[in-house]
Amino acid sequence: METEMLLAPCGMNCSICSGILRTKPICVGCASEQPKPRSCEHCVIKRCAQDKPDGTCMTCPTMPCARLKRLDARYRSKYGMSMIGNLTFIREEGLPAWNEREFHKWQCPTCGNLLSAHKSTCLSCGETNPYYVIRKP
Numbered sequence: 361m362e363t364e365m366l367l368a369p370c371g372m373n374c375s376i377c378s379g380i381l382r383t384k385p386i387c388v389g390c391a392s393e394q395p396k397p398r399s400c401e402h403c404v405i406k407r408c409a410q411d412k413p414d415g416t417c418m419t420c421p422t423m424p425c426a427r428l429k430r431l432d433a434r435y436r437s438k439y440g441m442s443m444i445g446n447l448t449f450i451r452e453e454g455l456p457a458w459n460e461r462e463f464h465k466w467q468c469p470t471c472g473n474l475l476s477a478h479k480s481t482c483l484s485c486g487e488t489n490p491y492y493v494i495r496k497p
């Protein structure tokens with residue numbers, strides 16, 4: 361069975377966020393009206409995307425803007441994922457295909473739950489997250 365992924369306006373897959381996957385979730389996804397962590401609550405990209413036709417950066421004529429590029433660069437180097445990559449894939453292949461791709465990418469090979477992009481190990485069983493980039497000191 362596959363899980364429906366939660367897409368944020370910026371292209372983040374909220375379903376693999378540690379704010380959702382932790383034992384006591386502090387968020388239910390960016391698209392929800394529920395309270396969010398401070399950094400997401402005050403997110404400039406989210407506020408900007410509200411005025412776009414579909415409420416995401418996907419339909420913005422300037423996509424990717426400098427802000428999204430900065431966020432994307434941080435996530436590509438640290439967490440092995442790309443917001444711009446997600447949005448581009450959805451635009452070309454559609455949301456169902458993205459859901460499937462993401463589910464297979466982030467499903468923990470050991471326990472079957474989703475890995476958190478923000479954590480080096482699976483929050484459920486401790487398996488290594490192969491996409492997490494550990495910085496050498």
Ligand SMILES: [Zn+2]
Nearest residue numbers: 468471482485
């Ligand atoms: Zn696991």
